[in-house]
Amino acid sequence: MTDKKPKNVFKQGAIASEFIGESIAKHQSKTSIGAHNIFLGQVRADVVDGKPISAIEYTAYEDMANTKFHDIREAAFEKFNLTCMHIYHSLGIVKAGEICLFVFVSSPRRKEVFKALEYIVEEIKAQVPVFGKEIFEDDTHQWKKNT
Amino acid sequence: MTDKKPKNVFKQGAIASEFIGESIAKHQSKTSIGAHNIFLGQVRADVVDGKPISAIEYTAYEDMANTKFHDIREAAFEKFNLTCMHIYHSLGIVKAGEICLFVFVSSPRRKEVFKALEYIVEEIKAQVPVFGKEIFEDDTHQWKKNT
Amino acid sequence: MNINIKYFGLLAEVTQQEAETINFEGKLVSELLDVLQSKYPALKNKDFKVAQNQELVSINTEITGQEIAILPPFSGG
Amino acid sequence: MNINIKYFGLLAEVTQQEAETINFEGKLVSELLDVLQSKYPALKNKDFKVAQNQELVSINTEITGQEIAILPPFSGG
Numbered sequence: 001m002t003d004k005k006p007k008n009v010f011k012q013g014a015i016a017s018e019f020i021g022e023s024i025a026k027h028q029s030k031t032s033i034g035a036h037n038i039f040l041g042q043v044r045a046d047v048v049d050g051k052p053i054s055a056i057e058y059t060a061y062e063d064m065a066n067t068k069f070h071d072i073r074e075a076a077f078e079k080f081n082l083t084c085m086h087i088y089h090s091l092g093i094v095k096a097g098e099i100c101l102f103v104f105v106s107s108p109r110r111k112e113v114f115k116a117l118e119y120i121v122e123e124i125k126a127q128v129p130v131f132g133k134e135i136f137e138d139d140t141h142q143w144k145k146n147t
Numbered sequence: 148m149t150d151k152k153p154k155n156v157f158k159q160g161a162i163a164s165e166f167i168g169e170s171i172a173k174h175q176s177k178t179s180i181g182a183h184n185i186f187l188g189q190v191r192a193d194v195v196d197g198k199p200i201s202a203i204e205y206t207a208y209e210d211m212a213n214t215k216f217h218d219i220r221e222a223a224f225e226k227f228n229l230t231c232m233h234i235y236h237s238l239g240i241v242k243a244g245e246i247c248l249f250v251f252v253s254s255p256r257r258k259e260v261f262k263a264l265e266y267i268v269e270e271i272k273a274q275v276p277v278f279g280k281e282i283f284e285d286d287t288h289q290w291k292k293n294t
Numbered sequence: 295m296n297i298n299i300k301y302f303g304l305l306a307e308v309t310q311q312e313a314e315t316i317n318f319e320g321k322l323v324s325e326l327l328d329v330l331q332s333k334y335p336a337l338k339n340k341d342f343k344v345a346q347n348q349e350l351v352s353i354n355t356e357i358t359g360q361e362i363a364i365l366p367p368f369s370g371g
Numbered sequence: 372m373n374i375n376i377k378y379f380g381l382l383a384e385v386t387q388q389e390a391e392t393i394n395f396e397g398k399l400v401s402e403l404l405d406v407l408q409s410k411y412p413a414l415k416n417k418d419f420k421v422a423q424n425q426e427l428v429s430i431n432t433e434i435t436g437q438e439i440a441i442l443p444p445f446s447g448g
Contacts, residue, residue, distance in 0.1 A: 017175070021168020024187065028164070028244040031192035037264075038185040040171065041448040044255060045178035052178075058447070061379055061440050064425035065447075089447060097175040101448045108191060110268060110371075117184075118261045121448065129422070129440070130447030131380030143381045144446035188371040205370070208302055208363050211348035212370075236370060248371045257448075268371065276345070276363070277370030278303030290304045291369035 006070035010062065010091045014098035015040075023086060023104055033083050033106045037113035039121050041101030043094050051136040055095045056144060061129040065089075072123045080116040082107050087120070089130060153217035157209065157238045161245035162187075170233060170251055180230050180253045184260035186268050188248030190241050198283040202242045203291060208276040212236075219270045227263040229254050234267070236277060295319075297326070297357065303366040308336045324353040326362065342366050372396075374403070374434065380443040385413045401430040403439065419443050 020038070027033060045052045069087055076085060083106045090100040101124070105116045125146050132144030167185070174180060192199045216234055223232060230253045237247040248271070252263045272293050279291030300313045318326055323344050331337045343350050347359040374395050378386045395403055400421050408414045420427050424436040 017168045017172035020171055021164045024167055024246075025164035028189070028246075031190075031243045033189050033244075034191040036185075036187040036189060038183075038187070039257070039260075040183040040185070041257070042175070042180050042183060042253075043178075044181040059379060060447070061377065061422070061425075061442060064422055064440065067425055096178040097180075099171075099175075106189075110186070110188070113186075114261075114265045114268075121257060121261075125448050126445065128447050129379065129442050129445055131443060132446045133380065143443065145444060146446045146448065206302060207370070208300065208345070208348075208365060211345060211363065214348055272371050273368065275370050276302065276365050276368055278366060279369040280303070290366065292367060293369045293371065 006066040009066055009069040009087050009089050010060065011088050012090075012092050014090055014094045014100065015088055015102045017099070020099075020102060023102075027084065027106055030083060030106070032108055034108045035110035035113045036104065036106045037110075037117040039101070039103040039117055040099050042099050043096045045096035046134075048134075048136070048142065051138065051140070053096060053134045054137045055093050055135045056100065057093050057133040057135060058089070058091050058100065059131050059133070060089075060091060062091075065128050065130055068128045069124070072120055072127065075123070076105070076116050076120050079119065080105075080107070081109065081112045082116055085116075085120070087124070089124075089128075093135075153213040156213055156216040156234050156236050157207065158235050159237075159239050161237060161241045161247065162235055162249045164246070167246075167249060170249075174231065174253055177230060177253070179255055181255045182257035182260045183251065183253045184257075184264040186248070186250040186264055187246050189246050190243045192243035193281075195281075195283070195289065198285065198287070200243060200281045201284045202240050202282045203247065204240050204280040204282060205236070205238050205247065206278050206280070207236075207238060209238075212275050212277055215275045216271070219267055219274065222270070223252070223263050223267050226266065227252075227254070228256065228259045229263055232263075232267070234271070236271075236275075240282075296360075298361050299330070300361065300363040302363065305337070305340060305342055305364050305366050308340060309334050318357065321356055322353065323351055323355045323357060323362075326357055327353060330364070337364075340366070373437075375438045376407070377438065377440040379440065380446075382414070382417060382419055382441050382443050385417060386411050395434065398433055399430065400428055400432045400434060400439075403434060404430060407441070414441075417443065
């Protein structure tokens with residue numbers, strides 16, 4: 001199913017593991033699905049100049065970001081044989097070890113979900129105006145760069 | 148981390164969504180992880196000659212299967228930069244819509260998890276002696292064939 | 295020598311058992327399969343692989359193991 | 372004309388604000404950037420993209436929109 005209007009992909013704070021479990025449970029009534037593939041982005045406690053990152057604070061150009069998420073979604077449904085797709089991204093503070101990105105695709109066939117999930121995640125990293133401020137334990141910060 | 152001895156990958160019956168959520172939660176203390184990728188195989192209610200499949204009953208040559216799962220695990224750790232890997236496969240009855248395979252890989256970097264997960268799932272399909280009996284609502288059956 | 299043979303999936307249906315012990319005096323996997331296919335003619339039309347000591351082997355392999363498994367196409371996941 | 376300018380991430384730090392309205396009499400994105408870089412000299416050394424009406428545009432694009440966003444490198448996920 002594709003939605004015609006951009007919906008809000010952002011969630012305030014970290015994405016809870018229970019929420020992910022419940023999302024999986026909701027798909028068990030869809031018996032045409034044979035394969036799910038889930039990507040989770042987790043905040044790493046990278047050490048920079050001896051100081052570990054304790055959290056990332058995410059901000060976004062929200063309207064443009066939701067439009068881009070929508071475009072990525074539509075393009076993925078166009079390219080791949082998908083039954084469902086869900087994307088959630090955090091805004092605000094997400095601590096090291098917590099989850100900041102949850103992408104969930106489902107299809108009758110496994111080959112489709114592998115291709116689709118990698119496509120969607122790479123598109124999100126490249127196309128969506130979200131900005132991560134990496135905060136150290138001493139309250140200094142640096143701006144996250146995607147590689 | 149790699150284990151030196153094959154462990155039992157099989158679980159009796161379907162894999163619960165709560166179990167998956169809890170597995171994700173357990174990884175939040177591992178703050179070197181930046182990306183998780185999860186594959187879930189779900190039993191499809193395919194219709195054959197007008198009859199829908201209501202469940203799959205899985206059997207396996209268990210000792211050989213656990214050895215093969217172990218070999219796949221070791222090979223994946225060798226090939227890819229992974230922090231963790233978990234594989235669970237159902238035995239016995241799994242109803243349409245329920246989950247029969249759960250593969251979970253984690254790494255500092257996303258590129259690694261995409262390559263690793265697809266490798267592991269394809270290897271499981273090709274190398275592990277597990278057999279699915281597709282059961283129709285009228286209690287007739289046919290033997291599952293992987294494509 | 296006595297060999298333990300295990301049958302799985304469709305092949306356990308065809309042979310109507312999951313395991314049996316047979317006395318085998320030959321040398322190669324192919325000879326053992328001749329014996330089994332005489333005993334269970336329906337095996338001839340089936341697609342299967344043979345594992346010896348949990349490793350797949352070709353029909354030209356010498357039988358050295360005590361445990362032989364007759365495996366239909368794998369269909370996990 | 373009046374243009375609403377939004378700044379994000381590092382660029383909001385550099386300009387010390389998240390949004391402002393400026394009166395702009397030029398035509399191209401490049402001319403607007405000249406104005407902003409005069410106002411905020413630290414912008415000159417920064418890597419950023421410009422979005423007009425939520426689409427990325429090049430510096431040779433004509434300004435037609437009321438909302439321009441100055442965006443540092445994306446770092447979602």
